[in-house]
Amino acid sequence: MSAPDSATPTPAEALPLIKVETGLGDKVYQDHSCEVISDAGEGAQKAGQGFGALSAKMGNGAWTVEIIPAEIEPPPRTPGSASGVRIRIGQKDITNMGDAAGIAIAFNEQVLLSRHRVDALEDDAVILIESKWATHSNPKVVAEWEAAMKEMSTKNYKWIPVPLEEETAKVVDNPKKGKNMFALGILCWVYDRDVQIAKDQISATFAHKAQKITDDNHTLLDNGMAWAKENLDFRFHVPATPSDKDLVVMNGNEALAMGAIAAGIELCSMYPITPASSVSHYLAKVYDKFGGVVHQAEDEIAAIGVALGASYAGKTAMTVTSGPGIALKQEFIGLAIMTEIPLVVVDVQRGGPSTGLPTKVEQSDLLCVLFGQPGDAPKVVIAPSTIDECFHCMITARQVAEALRTTVFILTDANLATGVSPWERPKLDPSWVAGPPDQSPIPEGTHPYDWDPETGLSPRFVPGQRGGEHTVTGLNHDASSHVVYDPQTNQHSHAMRSRKIAVFSETLQPPAVHGGDEGDLLLIGWGSTKGSIEEAVDRARAEGIKVSSTHLTFISPLQPGIKEICSHFKKVITVELNYSDASDDLHVTPENRRRGQLALLLRAELLVDIGSWGKVPGAPLRPAFLVEHVIKKYTPKS
Amino acid sequence: MDTSLLEIGGASEERKLKANDYKGPTARWCPGCGDFSILATTRRLLEAEQMLPEKTVFVSGIGCSSRFPHYLRTYGFHGIHGRALPLALGTKLRRPDLNVFVVMGDGDCTSIGAGHWIHGIRYNTNLTVLLLDNNIYGLTKKQTSPTTPHNYVTNTQPQGSYLEPLNPVSVALGVANASFIAQTADWIPAHLLATMKAAVQHKGLSFIRILQRCPKWTIDIFDAKVKKPDEIQVLTHEDGIRDAKVEKMYKHSLEHDPSNLDRARELTAPSEFTRIGLFYRNEKMGVYDEIRRTDTFTAEEKLQTLEKEFDRYAI
Numbered sequence: 046m047s048a049p050d051s052a053t054p055t056p057a058e059a060l061p062l063i064k065v066e067t068g069l070g071d072k073v074y075q076d077h078s079c080e081v082i083s084d085a086g087e088g089a090q091k092a093g094q095g096f097g098a099l100s101a102k103m104g105n106g107a108w109t110v111e112i113i114p115a116e117i118e119p120p121p122r123t124p125g126s127a128s129g130v131r132i133r134i135g136q137k138d139i140t141n142m143g144d145a146a147g148i149a150i151a152f153n154e155q156v157l158l159s160r161h162r163v164d165a166l167e168d169d170a171v172i173l174i175e176s177k178w179a180t181h182s183n184p185k186v187v188a189e190w191e192a193a194m195k196e197m198s199t200k201n202y203k204w205i206p207v208p209l210e211e212e213t214a215k216v217v218d219n220p221k222k223g224k225n226m227f228a229l230g231i232l233c234w235v236y237d238r239d240v241q242i243a244k245d246q247i248s249a250t251f252a253h254k255a256q257k258i259t260d261d262n263h264t265l266l267d268n269g270m271a272w273a274k275e276n277l278d279f280r281f282h283v284p285a286t287p288s289d290k291d292l293v294v295m296n297g298n299e300a301l302a303m304g305a306i307a308a309g310i311e312l313c314s315m316y317p318i319t320p321a322s323s324v325s326h327y328l329a330k331v332y333d334k335f336g337g338v339v340h341q342a343e344d345e346i347a348a349i350g351v352a353l354g355a356s357y358a359g360k361t362a363m364t365v366t367s368g369p370g371i372a373l374k375q376e377f378i379g380l381a382i383m384t385e386i387p388l389v390v391v392d393v394q395r396g397g398p399s400t401g402l403p404t405k406v407e408q409s410d411l412l413c414v415l416f417g418q419p420g421d422a423p424k425v426v427i428a429p430s431t432i433d434e435c436f437h438c439m440i441t442a443r444q445v446a447e448a449l450r451t452t453v454f455i456l457t458d459a460n461l462a463t464g465v466s467p468w469e470r471p472k473l474d475p476s477w478v479a480g481p482p483d484q485s486p487i488p489e490g491t492h493p494y495d496w497d498p499e500t501g502l503s504p505r506f507v508p509g510q511r512g513g514e515h516t517v518t519g520l521n522h523d524a525s526s527h528v529v530y531d532p533q534t535n536q537h538s539h540a541m542r543s544r545k546i547a548v549f550s551e552t553l554q555p556p557a558v559h560g561g562d563e564g565d566l567l568l569i570g571w572g573s574t575k576g577s578i579e580e581a582v583d584r585a586r587a588e589g590i591k592v593s594s595t596h597l598t599f600i601s602p603l604q605p606g607i608k609e610i611c612s613h614f615k616k617v618i619t620v621e622l623n624y625s626d627a628s629d630d631l632h633v634t635p636e637n638r639r640r641g642q643l644a645l646l647l648r649a650e651l652l653v654d655i656g657s658w659g660k661v662p663g664a665p666l667r668p669a670f671l672v673e674h675v676i677k678k679y680t681p682k683s
Numbered sequence: 684m685d686t687s688l689l690e691i692g693g694a695s696e697e698r699k700l701k702a703n704d705y706k707g708p709t710a711r712w713c714p715g716c717g718d719f720s721i722l723a724t725t726r727r728l729l730e731a732e733q734m735l736p737e738k739t740v741f742v743s744g745i746g747c748s749s750r751f752p753h754y755l756r757t758y759g760f761h762g763i764h765g766r767a768l769p770l771a772l773g774t775k776l777r778r779p780d781l782n783v784f785v786v787m788g789d790g791d792c793t794s795i796g797a798g799h800w801i802h803g804i805r806y807n808t809n810l811t812v813l814l815l816d817n818n819i820y821g822l823t824k825k826q827t828s829p830t831t832p833h834n835y836v837t838n839t840q841p842q843g844s845y846l847e848p849l850n851p852v853s854v855a856l857g858v859a860n861a862s863f864i865a866q867t868a869d870w871i872p873a874h875l876l877a878t879m880k881a882a883v884q885h886k887g888l889s890f891i892r893i894l895q896r897c898p899k900w901t902i903d904i905f906d907a908k909v910k911k912p913d914e915i916q917v918l919t920h921e922d923g924i925r926d927a928k929v930e931k932m933y934k935h936s937l938e939h940d941p942s943n944l945d946r947a948r949e950l951t952a953p954s955e956f957t958r959i960g961l962f963y964r965n966e967k968m969g970v971y972d973e974i975r976r977t978d979t980f981t982a983e984e985k986l987q988t989l990e991k992e993f994d995r996y997a998i
Contacts, residue, residue: 102998293996306989309982312777331992335985336977338776343802347769350762350799354773357760358740358781362773380763470993478982508758508774508781511737516707516752516759527708528753 065205067171069279076106076135077236077283078143081228082160083152084121085114085128088225093130094465095250096232099242100132101294101467104285106139107132108576109465110665112160113404122178122189124159131165134236134283139466140431140576144669146170148235148281150228152209153178154193161197163664169201171279173231175224176206205277207231212272216264226262230269236281240270291470297435297461300468301391302327304439305363307471309479310389311337312362314352316345319403320459321367321393345373349390353377357386357517358508359482361443365391368410369400371417378452379418382542384517385494385505387446387453389439394458394572396663405663406460408572409623411642414454415601421539423546425449426601428456430575433468434598435461440477447479449545450505456600458622460573460665487513492524494538501544546602553599555606560586560593563613565680568594568620569655571643574666578620581671585680592676594620600646608651616679618656619644622666625659700733702726710754712747717869717896717905718815722754724872725784728879729757732782739782742771744796746788747822748815748895765795768803768812775808775972782883785812790820790828793851797829804858804888806971811882811889814851815869817897818904825900832904851892852962853951856944862887862968864947865924865961868894870909874917874959877926881961887970894957908957918950918960 081096083089090111097109112129119126133143145167151157151174160166178190213220213227226247233243244263251259295303302324305313313332315325329339342348348364355362366374371392381388394410396402414426425445429438435457442453487506493515495503503524506513515526521538523529558567559579570578575596582594595610597603611617625641626633633639640648641659648655658675660666705726712718729739739757743749745764752759758781762770767785775783792800792814803812819837820826827837827844830851834843855864863885867878875893882889896905908914916935919925923941930936935956939946947962980988 098998292998293993294998295996299996303989303992306985306992309985311977312773314773333977334988336980338975338977340773340776340975342769343798346766347772347799347802350766350769351773351776354742354760354770354775355777356773357770358774358778360777362777376763377766384760467998470997473986473989475982475986478985480982508740508778509737511735514736514756514758516741516755516761518753518761519763520761 065203067203067205067279069171071280071282073282073284075137075283076133076139076143077281078131078133078146079232079236080112080129080131080146080149080160080165081225081232082112082127082129082149082156083225084126084156085117085119087128087152087221089129089152089228091250092225092229092232093132095229095243095246096238097130097132097134097465098294099238099246100134100236100285101292102242103239104287105283106135106137107294107466108139108142109133110142110460111463113463115404122153122155122186124155124162127156127159129156136284136286141580141668142464142665144667149173150207150231151175152224154190158193158196161200166200166202169203171203171205173205173207175209177208177210179206207272212268213265216268217261223261223265226265227269227272230266230271231273233266234270234273235277235279236283240266292467293470294465294467295432296463296465297429297432297457298323298393298463299327300432300435301439301455301457304436306332306335306337307436307473307477308440308443309360309477310363310439310443311335311360312340312352312355313337314340314342314348314355314362314364315366316342316348316370318345318367318370320395320462321365321370321391323462324365324391324393345370346377349374349377353381353386353388356381356388357384360479361387361389361446363389363391365393367393367395367403368397368413371410371413375417378424379420379422380519381452382418382422382424383519385450385503385542386517387443387450387505389442389446389453389455391455391457393462394456396661402663404459406458406573406665407622407661407663408456408458408574409642409661410456411571411600411623412645414456415646421543423543424451424601425453425546425549425599426456427453427599428572428597429461430572430596430598431468432461432464432466436471443479445549448502449549450503451542451545456572458573464573482507482509484509486511493517493526494522494524496524496538496541500548501541502548550602550605553602553604555610556595556597556604558593558595558610561591562593564591564593565615566590566592566676567611567614567617568592568675569597569607569617569643569647570594570620571597571600572622574620574622577666577668577671580668581676584668585672585676590676590680592680597643600643603647603650607647608653611651611653611655616656617653618658618675618679619647620666620671620675621657621659622661623659624661625657628656698735700730700736702730705729705736705756707754707756711750713899715896715898716747717817717893718748718751720869720872721813721815721875721893721895722751724875724879725755727876728883731876731880732883734782738780739784740774741784741786742767742774743786744788744791745822746791746820748786748788748817749791751786751815765791766799767791768796768799771810772803772806772808772971775810776975779809779972779976783810785810787812787814788821789814789816789818789830789851790826793829793849793854801854801858804855804890805860807860807862807887807968808971809887809973811879812891814890814892815895816851816892817895817901818848819897819900821897821900835904850951853948855890856948856951856963860968861890861963862965863889863961864963865890866892866894867959868908868915868957869896870905871929871959873926874924874929877924877929878961881924885964886966887968914955914957916956916958918958918962920961922964923961
């Protein structure tokens with residue numbers, strides 16, 4: 046350290062650059078969370094994902110969430126540049142990213158600051174941090190370090206300096222590339238990981254590059270482990286039991302894309318939008334092997350238009366987007382529903398309104414999907430809650446779209462899209478795959494909309510079927526698809542389109558109740574919050590609180606039996622990642638209160654006085670937070 | 684592999700189709716509307732090409748002209764305003780065996796549909812695209828369209844339209860990958876038919892701007908053109924659109940090689956003449972539905988390949 050002079054701030058708040066005793070020793074956990082955070086482009090994401098995958102392979106439950114910077118190449122050493130990963134591993138299945146992380150490896154103090162500011166780290170988390178900044182030759186850097194350390198002194202972090210770049214430079218020429226592998230090595234030591242699996246993973250990742258790269262990465266991994274063994278006085282054990290199931294590891298967007306393939310969908314028509322684009326990126330790489338096409342259209346409207354034209358003429362197609370894209374697509378959605386052409390629309394929801402928070406999770410498109418089309422446009426809305434369901438729901442979506450001649454929406458979100466978790470490899474079934482369109486001649490006397498009065502269903506004529514020539518139109522039409530304006534046909538066609546949805550609801554089951562069938566509080570959720578809510582319920586019940594939860598998958602039509610389930614609980618509230626006024630907010634009364642989206646829907650449909658808890662933090666819900674601030678708030682004190 | 688979906692079907696000996704075989708319900712346009720002529724000519728085209736009704740699709744937007752598909756005994760998709768081209772692209776992309784036509788009005792195509800129009804030309808999918816241009820919004824009752832002449836009195840611009848009109852031919856010629864751009868008129872059915880025949884033969888997107896009489900709203904614009912055949916100039920060339928009768932009817936003609944894109948663009952400049960004919964043709968442009976053609980696979984084949992994909996993600 047250079048001697049302080051009047052221009053250099055005193056490193057009074059700087060961490061001691063000596064080996065630190067945490068006193069933690071060997072600890073065993075049910076589950077534990079770590080984070081790796083760097084500047085954009087330094088590879089923290091790769092290291093973290095590698096750690097998650099290798100832990101899953103060892104038999105741990107795992108849930109990995111990306112930390113994404115707001116811009117493509119933000120200035121380094123700024124909180125906005127933070128790029129990395131949160132990994133949570135467990136002895137059993139892990140369904141959500143949990144609460145705060147117990148350990149973090151940070152490549153600089155600025156990116157760490159961004160995690161500190163969102164309370165991502167436990168109060169006494171172990172922080173392994175690049176040591177070079179505290180004594181950097183540039184006084185501005187030291188000043189930044191000082192300020193950050195001061196801000197973070199509100200917590201009791203256990204600081205451990207790591208000469209990341211110095212150690213990495215011993216192996217590779219450019220220490221910017223390679224720190225992540227050293228960091229992975231540290232994590233492998235701390236969590237007692239299977240090194241061979243880690244090394245095989247590295248070999249596989251870099252198989253297409255020069256051997257030296259793999260070799261250097263292996264060396265960095267070994268060196269990271271050696272450094273940790275030499276310098277750290279703790280290890281975290283999360284025992285793993287190798288699974289007897291066949292497991293695959295991927296994020297929700299990849300699972301959804303593979304579900305589209307398994308369903309036999311052959312056209313994905315899209316326009317770039319975060320966080321939906323990666324579905325198409327995956328498909329663009331492999332789709333031709335399945336006879337499929339990713340069509341990038343000139344805008345969101347053209348994207349759904351092309352999908353609808355393709356569906357009209359043959360196999361059901363899909364379009365995939367996020368909230369702002371749904372807004373643009375509404376007119377075509379109305380046309381699809383009015384012409385009764387099967388279509389699958391995927392909305393990977395993100396923070397709104399308007400441009401909102403493009404990279405962050407929210408579930409606030411429910412009402413605009415249900416009611417955003419002019420006129421009455423009945424449809425099916427399905428919300429997967431796990432990565433597993435992202436795959437399977439696409440098969441259901443295609444089948445239902447065709448059986449009902451309607452539009453099926455899949456509402457997923459940024460959390461499922463980017464979260465990575467192992468799930469059971471599906472047993473692929475040929476009956477999932479769409480067959481070629483019917484081209485047989487149309488029997489005389491049948492009509493393009495021969496609505497069965499009991500079900501509203503009708504067989505569809507596809508271009509190519511001789512004798513079936515007709516023009517589909519968004520104008521009101523009779524069974525022959527002729528434009529008519531009379532009240533009777535208008536009423537009848539509305540009733541038929543609505544009846545199809547009612548008929549479908551008869552095939553649905555009531556939602557399962559997690560916890561007990563009766564109690565003081567019932568939480569109702571939908572989409573990706575399931576894991577967090579159920580974990581919170583488990584913890585609260587362990588404390589003797591009589592709380593349960595139920596989670597909806599089908600929202601249009603609603604699954605049956607919800608009202609009955611609610612009747613066994615003293616209080617029912619929805620828990621949602623969309624905005625709700627709190628009942629005690631300024632100027633809010635029970636009559637003008639703006640509630641969460643599922644709450645509004647359930648209150649209207651069921652006439653049950655369901656409460657609403659809805660927040661828009663742009664981050665997944667934490668079980669501990671739900672226990673302390675939701676469950677305990679709405680249940681009687683014991 | 685099922686090849687029946689790959690080849691465009693035509694009639695056979697047992698099925699000889701006549702123009703009246705393609706007749707649908709009686710059209711409900713105003714008496715004297717140019718759309719009647721275009722519709723009748725289209726039926727003659729379908730007969731000339733012996734297109735199977737079940738294998739032919741007319742896709743339209745919204746407007747008087749977009750009612751077109753309802754009046755034919757073929758498949759049709761009466762879509763939404765300005766959005767016929769994406770629907771048609773999707774249809775043709777996955778069903779190369781179908782004959783796909785697009786019918787749009789001037790508001791539909793060049794106003795709300797402008798984005799899809801420019802990109803539709805660029806995609807250069809195998810479509811025959813008819814722009815029925817009556818220089819006005821008809822169905823919604825006389826609002827200014829992008830092709831309405833300057834100072835023309837309309838319901839939204841009763842002081843007279845403020846701007847010079849857009850020329851759809853010059854816009855189309857400015858788009859990369861443009862491969863067939865022609866102009867004709869509904870009151871010269873022989874020329875319209877010859878143009879449509881050439882369009883159907885062309886590999887790629889054939890864009891035809893059809894000047895169309897509107898006796899209800901813009902009678903004075905087209906009446907003038909019909910009554911003054913000396914203002915028509917017929918583009919001629921051995922590679923162009925030829926019809927001996929038409930060339931005899933009109934005094935003025937101009938030799939124009941349709942492979943000359945620069946000259947084609949020059950010919951769209953304001954002029955004393957209304958030029959009809961083939962402005963540009965290029966058979967060598969990439970055709971999107973052909974570029975994106977895929978192989979077909981059985982369900983078993985797909986799932987076998989999907990298993991290999993899952994292997995990559997297996998732990």
